[in-house]
Amino acid sequence: MAVTYDPLSTTTLTSNQANITFDISSTPNQSYTDLIIICNVKMSGANENNNLQFNNVTSGGYYSVTRLYGNGSTYSTNLSSSQDQMQLGEMSTTGSTDVIQIFNYSNTNVNKTVISTGGQTGGFMKITTGLFRQTSAITSVKLFPGSGNYGIGSTFTIFGIKAAS
């Protein structure tokens, strides 16, 4: 059987930082089927959304999301279409996790679907499905909060999962 689920890189912040980018353009990093990014974050200032952009695409409205979320007492849904970023999990100053799954990221026949499952210590949880309306292979992933910085000690790990051919 083919061995898979490989850690590609991990970043631990040694200072507050406004964004982090994974460059996955190299040949080995294009050879997986799916990517999983685990963000374990303490925000440095205020609670904020975790945002994502692919391939340095920052305009044109190529992103959309559908969300299901709860705050400990109520739950709701919403969606945002034709955005310039995917707004994913909710990051908090006390601790939060966002697990981002990127399906078939190098398949040039399909738009890219993302599922994020996030939770934070304030009691907020969110499942988000994101779409990037481009069939290009994903070669870079940028993560950034809606405003402010990821705090010192926040970690970001990216894994590759390879399906048997």
Place this chain on the structure above:
Amino acid sequence: MIGTLSGGLLGTGVAPVVPSSYESIATANVGSGGTSSIVFDLSAVSGYKHLQLRYIVRNSLSLGYFDGIFFYFNTDNSDSNYYRHSIQAEGAGSPGAYAYNALPIITYPANNQLTNTFCGGVIDIYEYQNTNKTKTVRLLEGIDINGAGADLLRSFMWNSTTAINKITFERSGYGFAQFSQIALYGIKD
């Protein structure tokens, strides 16, 4: 749409196993023209405690917005032997929670919806060979077509203690569009 696509199996010519707790077992890739069903034969698979399926899928039919295709274990395709529970977001509407005595299901966009767009998802099948327990399955999947979408978290129960030796995805009259993919992985203790 043509025939049935097998996820394959792997009896001969298998490469030496390198120790790992998560391994790829087989992948079904849907080619031109689509396929009516996808089957994973597990009869020659051993050494794993849990299974995971990771997929991108799209309906081969141009029917509505979103619909679903069923899956079942071994040869048991009787609704009465399965339980299905879900919580889900359906676009901007109110969240829904549902329970059925029915076959497990995965959701996918119709073939006339946003071009090149698929449902992504992950299915976990726990202790699939344990003959002392009924089988529990968890599913997380999502679709977004830029203006409509769904997030779905589901659990299923197959009311049988029989070991799972086959997984079949099919629904009469439905199918998978080209470029749909279901990949099967095994997880060890």
